[in-house]
Amino acid sequence: MTVALQLPGGRRAGPANAAVILRFSDWPALATLSAGQIGQLAEDYVENRVGIEGSMRDIMLAAAHLLPGSPVASDTGWWTQMMRRAKSLAAHSPQRDARQIQFHYDVSDDFYALWLDPRRVYSCAYYREPGMSLAQAQEAKLDHICRKLMLRAGERFLDIGAGWGGLLLWAAEHYGVQATGITLSKNQHAHVHRLIEEKGLRGRVRIHLMDYRELNESQGFDKIASVGMFEHVGQANMPLYFAKIQRLLKPGGLAMNHGITAASVHPGQLGAGMGDFIGKYIFPGGELLHTSQVLRDLAGAGLEMLDTENLRPHYARTLWAWSDALESHLPDAARVLERTGRAAEAGKVLRAYRLYLAGCAMSFERGWISLHQILAARPDGNMSTGALRGAQSTYPFTREYMYPS
Structure with a gap:
């Protein structure tokens, strides 16, 4: 080079x-x-x-x-860790989370449409076959999640952080569930609402503009998915987040948490100023945790981890696909951003996203960050639930059903 x-x-x-x-x-x-x-x-x-x-x-x-060395966080001092936890707690009130989510996801729907797939699935794709296009790999990811959750017609399904509705609508149309989604993005909420009306899914699919902490727990859900959302929860709120999922989930039900994880076992961010850049220009308030800490908080909330899958190189390929698409539409992207409420900063936004997409692709390739799908259950305490005695959930405790021939 x-x-x-x-x-x-x-x-x-x-x-x-x-x-x-x-x-x-x-x-x-x-x-x-x-x-x-x-x-x-x-x-x-x-x-x-x-x-x-x-x-x-x-x-x-x-x-x-x-780079002078690996940018993976390595500062493990007690004072640093304590200050990070205090900062995390202050950064994630419902009001601040709403502002932080809208800062990123409400940039412009038309801008995102230039480089995402037609369903606007803004999370790691699943390249089940090497020759898949981005659109095919995103559909494969949506179906992969639905299969892991063993969705069945008539079940109550919750999508926490529903984005532009890709998983929510896929689950309703292909698996017949009663689907509810939530988002803090005003643009995404309006977009999904339009799709529900256009597809004639009113009564079967709902989308709410609300924080996960506000969800009503009086009626449980059979299955829950959270895709690309828990990165915004924060280290300090992770136990609360998983406890909320546990209470929302019916006994014996399944939950899927799909999100970016850190390479370092200690809380922190990428060094060499890379984490600071992402926090300032892309994801204010975003925090990444090692999967071991995620699993600890999940278990502490009374959920049982059933299956964990690392999709790190899949996200590298996804991000390069997004980056290549944006690079091929730079003049269009500039015009779209100039029409937004942040027109004065259109050039900055575009330059930031160019570096963000390519930089994240590189980071996933090199193992500086990762992506894990964690399937969990809320055990129901009934020894006769499931195919095997003691399963205490609908999970069959084999992987055969996830990968049908």
């Missing part, structure tokens, strides 16, 4: 045919590069203090080589 630098004043260093060119207008930004602070360099690009030329794949390869 060849990189050339254009220094303040116009002098150039590096090969003439370099794959990546970094253009600096001042010396402090160049000092950031020499320190390996990739996140700050990304911020300088978003704020137009640094110019970057080259394909996103080449730029990410260059970025990886500029």
Whole structure:
């Protein structure tokens, strides 16, 4: 990988045919590069203090080589951990979570439509077969989740963080469930409501603009899914989150938690300024935990982990598909963003998303972050429930049903 630098004043260093060119207008930004602070360099690009030329794949390869070491969090000091927990607790009130979700998901529906699949599924796809397109892999993911949950016609199904309705509508149309979804995004809520009316699903599918903490627990759900949502919950609220799912779930029912997890076993964020960049421009309030801590909090809430599957490389491929799609629509994306309420920041938003999608693809490829699907049950205490004595849920305790021939 060849990189050339254009220094303040116009002098150039590096090969003439370099794959990546970094253009600096001042010396402090160049000092950031020499320190390996990739996140700050990304911020300088978003704020137009640094110019970057080259394909996103080449730029990410260059970025990886500029890092002084692994960016996986390694600060395990008690004071650091205590402060992170306190910050997490303060960052995740219902009001702040609503603002943080809307900051990201309400950028523009038309903007997301340029680079997502037609169903606008904004989470890790499942490339069950190598030759699948993004749209096919997203449908495979939706069906994979429904199969894992063993959805049956007439069951009450809850989708926490329903996005643009991909899973909610798939479960209703293909598995005949009574589906309820919630979201904090006003744009997503309006979009899903329109789809419900267009598809004639009123009475079978509902979408609510509400926080998961506000869900009524008087009527339980047979099955629950949470896809790409718990990253917004926060370390401090994770026990509360899983306890809420446990109370919403009928005894013997199944719940699927699908979300991004950290590579470090200690709470934190990616180093070299990468986590700070994501928090500032993309996902304010987002927090990642190692799957071991997720499983501990899940078990502490009275849920039994049944099956855990790592889909990390699937998310790398998904993100590259999104990145490639956005790169192929840059002029359209700029025009769409200029029509939004954040028109003055359209250029910043576009530059931030270009780096975010490609940077996350690289991070999943290199194992700096991961993606786990965790299937759990609320045991019903009945030794005769299920195919095997002591199952205490509908789960058959084999994986055969998940992968039918």
